[in-house]
Amino acid sequence: MNLITSRDNPQVKAWRRLAQDTTAYRKAGQFWLEGDHLCRAAIDRGVKPLQIVLSASCFEAQGPQWAGLTDALFVLPDPLFASLSGLESPARMGFVVAWSAQGQLLSDASxxxxxxxxxxxxxxxxxxxxxxxxxxxxxxxxxxxxxxxxxxxxxxxxxxxxxxxxxxxxxxxxxxxxxxxxxxxxxxxxxxxxxxxxxxxxxxxxxxxxxxxxxxxxxxxxxxxxxxxxxxxxxxxxxxxxxxxxxxxxxxxxxxx
The missing domain is CATH 3.40.1280.10 (SPOUT methyltransferase, trefoil knot domain)
Incomplete structure (x- = not known):
């Protein structure tokens, strides 16, 4: 577990760009998932997060169930995690997931x-x-x-x-x-x-x-x-x-x- 407390931490700035910039994923090759529902939906489809970011309160309540998914687990104080979000009511957790442009068009697919x-x-x-x-x-x-x-x-x-x-x-x-x-x-x-x-x-x-x-x-x-x-x-x-x-x-x- 990695604890980050500074708003000026480069990693925090990178997460904020992914969470708030609509096209940042194209340059970064990563996208941001926020909230328990979306993160669980990704896991259910076999998606492996590159990083897991939890608020301190979420880590206290749910930390063990997420810790086994990646070695890159980060914990932020709740106000700092909220500063990442573009939501009026920020969630308490997020995933960073690898993204790449899907290539070949499937000509015969619905x-x-x-x-x-x-x-x-x-x-x-x-x-x-x-x-x-x-x-x-x-x-x-x-x-x-x-x-x-x-x-x-x-x-x-x-x-x-x-x-x-x-x-x-x-x-x-x-x-x-x-x-x-x-x-x-x-x-x-x-x-x-x-x-x-x-x-x-x-x-x-x-x-x-x-x-x-x-x-x-x-x-x-x-x-x-x-x-x-x-x-x-x-x-x-x-x-x-x-x-x-x-x-x-x-x-x-x-x-x-």
Missing amino acids: TVVLDRLQDAGNVGAILRCASAFGYRQVLAVKGTAALWSPKVLRAGMGAHFGLHLIESVSEEDVAALQVPVLTTSSHQGPFLHELLQRQELTPKCAWVFGHEGQGVSDSLMALAHQKVRIAQPGGEESLNVATAAAICLHASATAAI
Whole structure:
């Protein structure tokens, strides 16, 4: 166990960057997981932390159960640990985990494509849906919120560890997919429930979900094998993109059941 008490310690500064900078993981080759739930979700998926950082109160209560996972276990006074966090109510523990850009695109995998989504909460929620409904791969078009940022990790609630994630993909990458591409639209194509009734949906596909304000780009829309609308009997103009994704992914994933 290594005790650190100074805010100016270089290791503390490095953790703070990982915890508060949305893209620091790309340069550092490491990302920050904060909180008991996320850390346990990582362990359950076979993730090995490089470092474990505990507040003093957490170490007192739970130290023995974490001590065996790595030799690099650090303990900080509670106020110092809280200074690392980007949360309004900081957790009491965190992991530092190795990160590397996942390489090769899986052309025949059931896929979710995120087209320039800006909101980290939306991105994380869609990752949760993708994992829950059996989609193996998520591609983030350049301009999408950083997939391994602390906010997206928190919103994903552990879904990251069961997905093949690739950032900064191009339209050419999407065009290379060997599964049908479906795009959501507010005014083009048949309604989702009509496709279900006609048994024209399949889990083996790629769903594209677009920017919160602009929707799917014209160039990606042009790749669509099918454009799909969601019926809104209540008369709202549009749905939140994460809500739309949950509806579409569930419908497609369960179409053959």
